Amino acid sequence: MAQPNSVKVLEICQIGPPPKSVPTTSLPLTFFDIPWLLCRPMQRLFFYELPYPTDHFKQTILPILKHSLSLTFQHFFPLASNLICPPQPLKPHILYTDGVSALLTITECMGDFDHIIANYPRDARDLHPFVPQLNPARVLPDNTRVVPLTSLQLTVFPNSGICIGVPFCHVAADGKAFHHFMKSWASICRKIIKGDLDCIDSNSTLLPFHNREVIKDPNGLEPNFLEEWWNWASTWKEDTRLINDVLADKVRATFVLGQAHIKRLKHMITSQCVDKELEPLHVSTFVVTCALIWVYLIKSQDSPVSKFSDIDNDELYYFNFVADCRNRLEFPIPSTYFGNCLAICFVSLKRCELVGENGIFSAVKAIGNKVRELESGALEGAEKWLLDWKEISELGHFVAVAGSPRLGVYETDFGWGRPKKSEVVQIDVSGAISLAECGDEDGAIEVGLALSRENMDNFNAIFQHDLNLL
Known part of the structure; x- marks a missing residue:
């Protein structure tokens, strides 16, 4: 029997920039890119209400989505490119050649659209049919690996909505760059729907900036990162378990931290600083949200x-x-720089500090201090990014964040209105939490979690109880 959210493949095709529109281009990896070479693909879903039958979607909407995607790839060509990984000591790089394209799969799902986009806990496997696989890497005779960097899937829910699913390799783009691509695609699609043939101005200040020479490496991080990556890659083994086995006992849910709750939480932390006669802490929405979720996650792991x-x-x-x-x-560095430009930050606390009476205050202090340090030296300690990541991820007791409330996920309007829901699917396997601005309330935050059923029940009970006390 087919699963409730199984999909029927309607079409498979390749979409790339218009022919001859992009010259052969090789982009070197900077020291900001190299740490993401072994990262799992990012997996983002956008759900939109669209009350039309499948035939209408195929005949009217799909051609516009394909055309606008091709025009978008003309400017965001790295995502349609390949990652070239030659044998050591040659350096990996991103290569675009004319005719290279990304896989696009069109599917249909008869599942319950409203259930799929709900916030309440659902089977973690429910979203995976809407995420396409990346094309497998090819290995050339000289052992060079050729790795596609993205693929796409459009899933139509007849008379309900559509889902746009995009996995991409983090080495090609960070969250800001990826969402720049998605918003540009959406903008071009809107303009075509309105009959605007000048879909994108070639002189627009919103076009992506691809010149990697703007990234300076005064600390000589690139050769060290490459050496560490080669050493790590030589011992790395891919997880070959089936997704159904990995996620059999997991559920995922979205928790909304409202603007009023965030304001009260900030006030609570600020008042504690005054009472303790301490210097004011960095009490941003990001910091207090992360602190709260970190503490609740640790507490939710406790069983009788x-x-x-x-x-x-x-x-x-x-x-x-x-x-x-x-x-x-x-x-x-231009704000439209396309690639990775991220500092990797770690903070640590003892378990007793996190679950104690002042756990949230301690977490806010630790995370806030790290954010404050970035202002005086974003690359301070960067030489240990890869080694710390490897060591800490192997130790366990590790929570990571995917996404950000500043990415403007819900501003991605293709002409049918804002997304009804956006999900970060890779957290089901990675164990990270996802953050985004709330689609329904200004100033609120959406937190995506994937936990075991028992832990999710525990987390929900703690979350609801403590928010009622704020």
């Missing part, structure tokens, strides 16, 4: 049995996030 077991309260727990460096470095 574990509370009486030998838990090491002095063990370190880690929190990881990234920070955009486009406006944080001594050398200027």
Whole structure:
């Protein structure tokens, strides 16, 4: 029997820039790109209400989406390109040649659209049929690996909506760059729907900036990162388990932290600083949200049995996030720079500090101090980014953040209105949390989680109880 959210493939095609519109281009990887070479593909879904039958979608909407995508790839060609990984000591790079394209799959789903985009806990496997696979890497005779960097899937829910699914390799783009691509595609699509033939101005200040020479490397990070990547890649083994086995006991849900709750949380932290006669902390929406979720995640892992077991309260727990460096470095980088430009940040606290009476305050202090440090030196400690990532991820007790409330996910309007829901699917496997601005309330934050059913129940109980006390 077919699963409720199984999809029927209607069409498979390749979409790239218009022929002869982009010259052969090789883009070197900077030290900002190299740490993401072994990262799992990012997987983003956008759901839109669209009350039309499948035939209308295929005949009217699909041709515009294809055409606008091709025009968008003309300017965002790295995503339609390949990652070229020659044998050591040659450096990997991104290569575009005329005719290279991305896989586009068109599917139909008869599942319950409203259930799929709901916030309440659902089977973590529900969203995976809407994420296409990246084309497998090719290995050339000289052992050079050729890796496609993105693919796309359009899924129509007859008379309900559509889903746009895009996995992409992080080495090609960070979140800001990827959402620049998505918003540009959406903008071109809107203009075509309105009959505007000048879909994109070639002199527009909103076009992506591809010149990698703007990234300076005063600390000589690139050769060290390459050496560490080669060493890591030589021992790295791909997880070959089936997704159904990995996610069999997991559910995913979206929790909304309202603007009023965030304001009260900030006030609570600020008041504690005054009461303790401490220097004011960095109390941004991002910081207090991350602190709150980190503490609740640790608490949700406690079971009636574990509370009486030998838990090491002095063990370190880690929190990881990234920070955009486009406006944080001594050398200027355009805001439209296309690639990676992220500082990788880690903070740690003992378990007893996180689950204690002042756990949220301690977490805000730790995360806020790290954010504040970025302003004086975004690359401070960068030489340890890869080594720290490897060591901490192997230790466990590790929470990472995917996405950001500043990416403007819900501004991606193709001409049918804002997305009804956007999801970051890779958190089902990576164990990260996802953050985005709320699609329904200004100033609110959406937090996406994928946990075991027991942990999700525990987290939900803690979240609802504590928010009622704020």
